[in-house]
Amino acid sequence: MGKRGMMGGPCVWLTAGAVGALYWLGARERPAVRQPSAVPAIDRPEIIETWQRMSAQPHIRCFQHKLVRRAVTGLVGARVLDVGSGLGQLTIALARQPEVSEAVGIDLSADLVEAARHQAETVGANARFLEMDAADLSPLADASFDVVVSTLSLHHWTEPQRALAEIRRVLTPGGRAYLLDLRRDIAVPFYGVAALVSRYLLPEPIRRAGEPLASFKAAYTPAEAAVLAMKAGWENPTVTTGPVWLLLEMG
Numbered sequence: 001m002g003k004r005g006m007m008g009g010p011c012v013w014l015t016a017g018a019v020g021a022l023y024w025l026g027a028r029e030r031p032a033v034r035q036p037s038a039v040p041a042i043d044r045p046e047i048i049e050t051w052q053r054m055s056a057q058p059h060i061r062c063f064q065h066k067l068v069r070r071a072v073t074g075l076v077g078a079r080v081l082d083v084g085s086g087l088g089q090l091t092i093a094l095a096r097q098p099e100v101s102e103a104v105g106i107d108l109s110a111d112l113v114e115a116a117r118h119q120a121e122t123v124g125a126n127a128r129f130l131e132m133d134a135a136d137l138s139p140l141a142d143a144s145f146d147v148v149v150s151t152l153s154l155h156h157w158t159e160p161q162r163a164l165a166e167i168r169r170v171l172t173p174g175g176r177a178y179l180l181d182l183r184r185d186i187a188v189p190f191y192g193v194a195a196l197v198s199r200y201l202l203p204e205p206i207r208r209a210g211e212p213l214a215s216f217k218a219a220y221t222p223a224e225a226a227v228l229a230m231k232a233g234w235e236n237p238t239v240t241t242g243p244v245w246l247l248l249e250m251g
């Protein structure tokens, strides 16, 4: 065997170096405990615009579509609530499903509610948007929704237990909630990737907000999410996971 064969080619060394660097960076970033997000909303105009462009990408749309189908397949005339609806894409997608009779999005940020209303009007979608805190859904009646969904919002909520109890209150008996979010316990090298992406790769307004690294640090682990749900009164919540995300299902 030649010297090159024994030592491995430059590609092997480069790959090993890159993986080592991701581990090193990831180990520095991965928090031992949850670090709550200092930024409750993505409502600065430049971030709204960038987020709008990013979330129009096909892989995000595809992920969203899968959640929508999972939430409404088999239902008839479903009333659906999207908690932390942001720019309203998910609520609008829900409003367009034949199984859905009513789609409402609520968000803490008045600017995002306004942007979502504008978007619904522009595309002619029958979705309503209201300014509300997830922890206080009192304008919504008990048992008024068949499905509750939420994406990338749970880790922002300052009173998550109250919010999960409110979601329980507004769901009909037999209704179901689907909360999709990032998870904090991602593998160490993923933290390395998130740090690089947050610092160098994403559009400037998102980078300046320290995202997505800050959101990973503020996110829950699957076990923490399940405990939160049980403390809020849910029996047998389930949490399914992917490499960087978790889906908390209740009901």
Ligand SMILES: C[S@@+](CC[C@H](N)C(=O)[O-])C[C@H]1O[C@@H](n2cnc3c(N)ncnc32)[C@H](O)[C@@H]1O
Binding pocket: 040, 041, 042, 055, 083, 084, 085, 086, 087, 088, 090, 106, 107, 108, 109, 112, 132, 133, 134, 135, 150, 151, 152, 153, 156, 157, 158
């Ligand atoms: C990262 S964005 C996600 C938006 C949207 N769900 C999506 O997937 O594109 C998080 C959203 O949660 C909202 N939010 C944060 N805290 C909230 C709270 N306590 N109640 C309702 N919405 C909240 C923010 O205003 C923001 O729109």
